[in-house]
Amino acid sequence: MVYLTRKIEFSASHLYHNPNLSVEENKRVFGKCNNPHGHGHNYSLEVTVAGEPDPVTGMVLDLKELKEILEREIMQRMDHRFLNYEVAELKGQIPTCENIARVIWNLLEPKITQGRLHQVRLYETPDLFADCYRNGASRT
Amino acid sequence: MSDGVKFALGRRYRFAASHRLHSEKLSAEENSRVFGKCNNPHGHGHNYVLEITVSGMVDPATGMIVNLTDLDGFVLREVIEAFDHHSLNEEIAAFREKVPTTENVCIEIYERLKHFPRARLERVRIEETANNSFEYAGEHSADRQAV
Numbered sequence: 001m002v003y004l005t006r007k008i009e010f011s012a013s014h015l016y017h018n019p020n021l022s023v024e025e026n027k028r029v030f031g032k033c034n035n036p037h038g039h040g041h042n043y044s045l046e047v048t049v050a051g052e053p054d055p056v057t058g059m060v061l062d063l064k065e066l067k068e069i070l071e072r073e074i075m076q077r078m079d080h081r082f083l084n085y086e087v088a089e090l091k092g093q094i095p096t097c098e099n100i101a102r103v104i105w106n107l108l109e110p111k112i113t114q115g116r117l118h119q120v121r122l123y124e125t126p127d128l129f130a131d132c133y134r135n136g137a138s139r140t
Numbered sequence: 141m142s143d144g145v146k147f148a149l150g151r152r153y154r155f156a157a158s159h160r161l162h163s164e165k166l167s168a169e170e171n172s173r174v175f176g177k178c179n180n181p182h183g184h185g186h187n188y189v190l191e192i193t194v195s196g197m198v199d200p201a202t203g204m205i206v207n208l209t210d211l212d213g214f215v216l217r218e219v220i221e222a223f224d225h226h227s228l229n230e231e232i233a234a235f236r237e238k239v240p241t242t243e244n245v246c247i248e249i250y251e252r253l254k255h256f257p258r259a260r261l262e263r264v265r266i267e268e269t270a271n272n273s274f275e276y277a278g279e280h281s282a283d284r285q286a287v
Contacts, residue, residue: 029202029207096198121150128150131150133146
C-alpha cells in the first residue's frame with residue numbers, strides 16, 4: 001500500500017457557540033472562541049489517499065484530479081468564508097477542528113474513486129490539528 | 141461515511157531542557173564512542189517540541205474530543221512544569237537510571253500522560269531538533285495498528 005498526501009491552505013472565520021447553553025456556560029466552555037463576531041485562522045489541510053500504484057501510470061491517483069476535487073469541494077466552499085454561516089454542511093454544529101475535519105472527510109470520501117481516502121488532517125494553527133481517519137487502518 | 145472513522149486531536153507544546161547522554165554501564169571510552177559530543181561532561185540543551193495526540197468521541201454539545209483547556213492544563217502539570225528549563229538527568233527521577241535520549245523521553249512522557257482521564261492517549265512525538273523526531277505509542281502500538 002502506498003500513501004499519497006496533498007496539502008492545501010484556506011483562510012476562514014468561525015465562532016463557537018451552543019444555543020442550548022447559557023451565556024455563562026458558552027463563555028466558560030469556549031472561552032475567547034465564543035466572542036460574538038468570530039475570529040479566523042489560516043487552516044492547513046493534509047489529505048492522504050491509500051492505494052496501490054496503477055501498473056501503467058505508476059500513480060495511486062492522478063494528483064491533478066485530487067487537486068481539482070480539493071479545489072471544488074473544499075476551497076470553493078470554505079476559503080474566505082465564515083464557516084458558521086456560509087458552509088451548509090456545518091449548520092447546527094460547532095465548527096471545531098474535529099467537526100470541520102469530519103465534514104471534509106464526508107465531502108471527499110465519495111469523490112475519491114481511485115485509491116481510498118485514508119486520513120484528513122486539519123491544522124487550525126501550527127500547534128493544533130484534528131485527524132479523521134479510517135477506523136482500523138494499519139497506518140495512522 | 142463518517143461511521144467508520146476515528147477522530148484524534150494533536151497539540152504541540154515546547155520545552156527547553158538540558159541533558160547528557162552517559163551510561164554508568166559503559167567505560168569512559170565507550171561512552172565517548174557511543175554518544176560522541178552528547179557525552180560532554182556538563183551536558184547541553186535543546187528546544188524540544190512535544191506533540192501529543194489523543195483520540196475519542198466528538199461531544200456533540202461542544203464539537204470537541206477534549207476541551208483544550210483540560211488537555212493543556214494536564215500536560216502543563218504532568219510534563220512541562222517538570223521538564224521546562226530543567227536538567228533531565230538531574231531533575232527527572234526516571235533519568236537517574238535511564239539515559240535521557242529522546243526515545244526514552246518519549247516513553248517517560250507517554251507514561252506520565254497515559255492516565256489522562258478525558259481522552260485516549262494515542263502517541264507522543266518529540267522533535268529534538270528540526271531534523272530529528274521520535275514517536276512512542278505505547279508497548280502494544282504495533283499490535284494495535286495492525287488490527
